[in-house]
Amino acid sequence: MEISHRQRLFATEKMGGRLAYRFQAATVAVGIVLVLYYRATRLPAAGEGRAAWVGMLAAEVWHEENLPGVDIFVCTADPHSEPPSLVISTVLSLMAYNYPSEKLSVYLSDDGGSILTFYALWEASMFAKKWIPFCKRYNIEPRSPAALFSESERQQNLGCTKEWSFIKDLYEDMRERIDTAVMSGKITEEIKLKHKGFKEWNSEITSNNHQPIVQIMIDGKSRNAVDDNGTTLPTLVYMAREKRPQYHHNFKAGALNSLIRVSSVISDSPIILNVDCDMYSNNCDTIRDALCFFLDEEMEQNIGYVQCPQNYNNITTNNIYGNSFLVFNEYCTFLYGHGKIKLQLQMGYSIYGLWAVNSLPTLYYVMVPSLSLVRAPPIPKVTTKVSDNDEAKRYEQETLEFGSSSPEYVIIATVALLNIVCLVGGLSQIMAGIWNMPWNVFLPQVILCGMIVITNIPIYEAMLLRKDKGRIPSSVTLASIGFVMLAFLNRLILPNNTTICDSLDAHKTRQERSHGLNDSNGVESDSVREMAKRSSELVSTSAASSQLALTRRMTHTQPPNLVISSVLLSVMAYSYMSEKISVYLSDDGCSILTFYAIWEASRFAKHWLPFHKRYKIEPRSPAAYFSKSRKGVTICAAKKERSFKCSTFDMATDLRFWGAGPA
Numbered sequence: 212m213e214i215s216h217r218q219r220l221f222a223t224e225k226m227g228g229r230l231a232y233r234f235q236a237a238t239v240a241v242g243i244v245l246v247l248y249y250r251a252t253r254l255p256a257a258g259e260g261r262a263a264w265v266g267m268l269a270a271e272v273w274h275e276e277n278l279p280g281v282d283i284f285v286c287t288a289d290p291h292s293e294p295p296s297l298v299i300s301t302v303l304s305l306m307a308y309n310y311p312s313e314k315l316s317v318y319l320s321d322d323g324g325s326i327l328t329f330y331a332l333w334e335a336s337m338f339a340k341k342w343i344p345f346c347k348r349y350n351i352e353p354r355s356p357a358a359l360f361s362e363s364e365r366q367q368n369l370g371c372t373k374e375w376s377f378i379k380d381l382y383e384d385m386r387e388r389i390d391t392a393v394m395s396g397k398i399t400e401e402i403k404l405k406h407k408g409f410k411e412w413n414s415e416i417t418s419n420n421h422q423p424i425v426q427i428m429i430d431g432k433s434r435n436a437v438d439d440n441g442t443t444l445p446t447l448v449y450m451a452r453e454k455r456p457q458y459h460h461n462f463k464a465g466a467l468n469s470l471i472r473v474s475s476v477i478s479d480s481p482i483i484l485n486v487d488c489d490m491y492s493n494n495c496d497t498i499r500d501a502l503c504f505f506l507d508e509e510m511e512q513n514i515g516y517v518q519c520p521q522n523y524n525n526i527t528t529n530n531i532y533g534n535s536f537l538v539f540n541e542y543c544t545f546l547y548g549h550g551k552i553k554l555q556l557q558m559g560y561s562i563y564g565l566w567a568v569n570s571l572p573t574l575y576y577v578m579v580p581s582l583s584l585v586r587a588p589p590i591p592k593v594t595t596k597v598s599d600n601d602e603a604k605r606y607e608q609e610t611l612e613f614g615s616s617s618p619e620y621v622i623i624a625t626v627a628l629l630n631i632v633c634l635v636g637g638l639s640q641i642m643a644g645i646w647n648m649p650w651n652v653f654l655p656q657v658i659l660c661g662m663i664v665i666t667n668i669p670i671y672e673a674m675l676l677r678k679d680k681g682r683i684p685s686s687v688t689l690a691s692i693g694f695v696m697l698a699f700l701n702r703l704i705l706p707n708n709t710t711i712c713d714s715l716d717a718h719k720t721r722q723e724r725s726h727g728l729n730d731s732n733g734v735e736s737d738s739v740r741e742m743a744k745r746s747s748e749l750v751s752t753s754a755a756s757s758q759l760a761l762t763r764r765m766t767h768t769q770p771p772n773l774v775i776s777s778v779l780l781s782v783m784a785y786s787y788m789s790e791k792i793s794v795y796l797s798d799d800g801c802s803i804l805t806f807y808a809i810w811e812a813s814r815f816a817k818h819w820l821p822f823h824k825r826y827k828i829e830p831r832s833p834a835a836y837f838s839k840s841r842k843g844v845t846i847c848a849a850k851k852e853r854s855f856k857c858s859t860f861d862m863a864t865d866l867r868f869w870g871a872g873p874a
């Protein structure tokens with residue numbers, strides 16, 4: 212109880228010693244009144260420091276609240292995709308928060324470990340001396356110089372044309388120096404003399420292999436850390452955590468981990484604000500707003516995290532990347548949204564709670580039906596950043612940007628390619644009449660596959676037609692072609708001549724079977740596990756067994772009824788007491804042909820069961836057994852086997868006759 216009290220940031224409680232406290236408060240109040248009396252009666256003449264005197268008076272009257280310290284973490288990873296001139300604009304917008312500067316510390320984590328980013332931050336530490344007082348004096352918003360100066364008409368309304376132009380020129384000169392340095396990739400010796408931190412970089416340092424670098428650019432506790440008006444500046448720290456090739460750096464999470472450790476030694480503030488380097492503050496009161504939650508007397512114990520709404524300033528007309536303002540979490544939108552948002556919205560947002568559940572079926576639907584269109588008859592997505600001009604142009608024209616060889620793109624390209632190949636292949640097979648079935652049976656699959664192909668048109672363009680840098684790299688295209696070829700080579704994806712439901716059904720049967728076997732008692736010869744293993748072998752080698760339940764497909768090589776009888780025979784032939792085995796066949800096709808096949812099998816079983824038991828035949832499906840040419844079969848078995856082979860063929864011929872005949 213006591214511990215949790217001590218950890219609270221803010222609370223009002225009745226305490227002992229109130230009389231002593233009142234006495235102390237009274238003396239402080241008298242002191243304040245005396246100081247104010249002194250200021251009011253000794254006012255200097257104009258031009259002899261009156262302005263400073265009034266300023267002091269204002270400062271003494273202005274009571275700054277007892278606010279907690281705030282550590283602000285900014286992460287950057289690469290000076291080429293995240294330009295340092297923009298990163299420092301982010302940093303400057305955070306340093307200019309409407310919050311007591313001595314309580315603010317801004318940390319920049321540089322996962323690129325780049326001297327260019329360090330240089331940019333050093334420039335920012337100088338520019339901040341002018342930028343922060345400028346923002347505060349004119350109540351500027353937004354406080355990112357890059358964002359502010361990209362809006363042209365703003366200065367008229369502010370009434371500070373001269374100062375505006377002065378600051379703007381300063382900023383633009385700085386940005387040019389930084390961009391030039393980034394372009395050349397190095398820092399001149401002259402600049403390197405200006406801060407001791409530059410000495411950390413030598414010719415051996417690479418972004419993945421370097422010592423830890425921590426440089427305090429502005430030390431808020433130091434007397435020199437003041438802006439041009441003499442007001443304290445926020446603390447500003449550069450950090451590049453140690454990186455070695457043999458240890459994984461864990462991306463942004465790793466950077467945040469190091470930031471927590473480094474900041475705990477330097478400022479150790481109870482509140483942490485985290486911002487990506489490609490964002491900036493668009494509201495100088497954000498920290499105070501968020502503290503309303505953290506310092507709330509009733510709620511603070513329950514609130515550990517406050518997410519500020521995000522605005523996007525570069526959404527294109529059709530919003531092709533689907534950027535939008537969304538805050539979502541693991542809670543069910545229906546339960547938590549009930550009574551708060553409309554039902555339509557609840558339904559719309561529920562997708563964000565369901566993405567994980569949704570992704571497997573989605574992958575399934577974009578791949579398996581299309582694959583089965585060509586293989587069998589029917590069934591009932593480090594972000595790339597906009598950093599160069601061409602890229603920005605493509606973004607405005609709403610041309611999808613790929614460019615990098617990300618594994619995500621391989622998945623997208625493979626799915627797209629697979630679908631177009633399947634559509635073309637499937638349609639040509641249907642036209643050629645290979646499946647021997649009316650064409651409308653394939654309609655749902657063709658429509659689904661066709662819709663996926665239409666949706667993927669930009670992907671085909673990016674893979675095959677585009678020449679710009681944002682196209683899908685040929686390595687990705689090649690990899691996806693490889694995967695598509697694998698899908699066709701690998702018979703495991705879908706056994707030939709098997710519909711999707713067939714294979715799922717076969718899988719289910721296998722599970723049910725092994726489950727049933729594990730429950731059984733009184734095993735005579737083989738162990739239960741061995742039997743379960745064999746039963747699964749059985750089902751997987753004859754996945755076509757359940758074809759009958761769904762589609763009645765008569766192919767010339769494998770009459771299903773023969774397969775059925777073979778499966779029944781193999782199940783009847785388990786090494787298990789025959790009197791304890793009962794085999795049931797459910798025929799959802801309700802066919803006399805199937806019944807006839809079973810009748811044939813029941814007669815054949817009288818010979819088959821003793822035969823396989825005597826000679827330990829495996830597999831015990833006659834169709835499977837005789838489909839393989841057998842060597843090394845014992846001589847005594849050979850003769851009998853030949854005659855069995857003949858009768859199996861007899862049965863097969865009969866069944867085929869009945870299956871193909873007019874019934």
Ligand SMILES: O=c1ccn([C@@H]2O[C@H](COP(=O)(O)OP(=O)(O)O[C@H]3O[C@H](CO)[C@@H](O)[C@H](O)[C@H]3O)[C@@H](O)[C@H]2O)c(=O)[nH]1
Pocket residue numbers: 286287288289293320322461462463466486487488489593594595
């Ligand atoms: O090794 C790395 C990789 C990334 N970053 C930084 O992480 C941030 C986010 O990366 P980004 O590529 O911009 O990802 P986005 O998809 O734009 O960002 C969203 O997705 C990220 C990963 O899920 C979240 O961390 C972000 O907060 C969220 O805005 C950026 O500041 C990067 O500089 C690092 O510090 N180190």
Ligand SMILES: [Mn+2]
Pocket residue numbers: 487489594
């Ligand atoms: Mn980002």
